[in-house]
């Protein structure tokens with residue numbers, strides 16, 4: 001089956017050909033004809049399957065050449081993260097290049113003023129994260145009663161991030177006559193309930209994952225006998241220097257660790273930059289652009305920042321920390337070995353990671369992971385490679401970057417805040433390696449050198465003993 005057989009009009013076929021695509025993916029084959037018939041679609045598919053085109057193409061066809069009214073967008077795409085929203089907008093630009101559709105992106109980190117101006121002029125396609133959309137709505141800048149098509153992308157991520165009440169509210173603000181295209185990689189009960197309430201006799205389209213981890217990804221672990229962070233950083237450097245490492249994403253569990261590892265790698269001459277939710281949007285966008293273009297070799301990332309990003313050719317994934325939840329492991333290693341390419345995933349495992357590592361083995365199967373035989377020396381204490389190990393432990397009350405589990409409330413960092421609450425990215429600094437401390441919302445650790453280790457009290461050493 002070709003794109004011509006799906007019922008798409010010539011201008012769209014031209015844009016698809018110019019994008020270099022000749023055959024529709026399974027989700028496109030199944031969803032596009034139904035969406036063109038204006039039916040609701042429930043797509044069970046994850047990133048990498050071509051799902052974005054499966055909703056953008058029929059939307060462009062339906063919206064035609066645009067006749068938007070002020071403050072009344074004609075269609076709405078809801079995405080869990082700003083990066084995904086930006087990716088969706090790139091798809092609209094790519095496939096809609098022969099149409100005259102106006103588009104606005106309502107995401108955190110972009111000034112309200114510019115977005116307001118676009119809305120006032122009228123938009124055909126509004127792409128938004130739920131928090132930012134509701135902020136605009138509450139300020140009276142937006143009416144959703146003109147929505148003809150609404151898309152919910154990555155609904156299960158929205159659930160993980162605590163966005164479901166917002167999505168419900170947004171659904172209720174749109175007219176019941178709208179067409180709904182709803183996508184989720186999995187269907188937990190909360191998502192099923194949402195689709196039952198808001199979708200009208202949907203066509204259910206389910207596609208397999210692009211390739212299971214075991215098929216295209218070689219998974220290896222490096223066991224260390226210590227959980228000392230300097231040793232872990234030395235181990236990471238060894239892994240990065242191996243043959244065949246073209247580029248890679250290095251995952252850490254905490255934002256503070258992301259910063260420390262990125263800084264340490266830069267000091268050792270690696271071409272690395274951090275990405276996580278506390279960094280200014282301009283810096284994050286610039287970092288991703290550099291990584292996509294190949295100018296940046298290593299991206300040091302937190303789970304939330306990296307989720308769902310479409311970065312085509314990553315040769316390696318490095319788990320600096322064993323993820324706390326085994327499903328994060330699957331997402332992390334899924335950044336490599338995409339689209340049938342071979343990929344390699346390494347993970348540093350310390351004696352402190354026993355339980356989390358066992359959970360991963362249960363998820364992936366013990367025979368899929370090989371142990372690496374590499375000798376790692378603990379670097380001398382005076383080696384200046386970032387910060388000392390103790391400071392990487394979360395301070396009492398410090399946030400970590402794991403996403404909230406179901407039922408937990410959505411932390412502030414996931415809300416799309418108005419730009420005035422965010423620190424702006426200073427242009428000059430954003431262009432240099434690690435971000436300046438001013439770009440962070442978290443407080444920096446005060447100590448620059450590690451206090452003496454107090455034996456026998458675990459991680460919770462009372463402050464007076466450290467003085």
Ligand code: AMP
Nearest residue numbers: 021023024025047048049050051052053
């Ligand atoms: P998605 O699942 O929408 O994130 O898409 C994953 C990747 O597949 C993106 O880089 C798309 O540009 C690409 N893609 C989408 N449709 C096709 C197609 N029919 N043939 C080849 N690549 C495609």
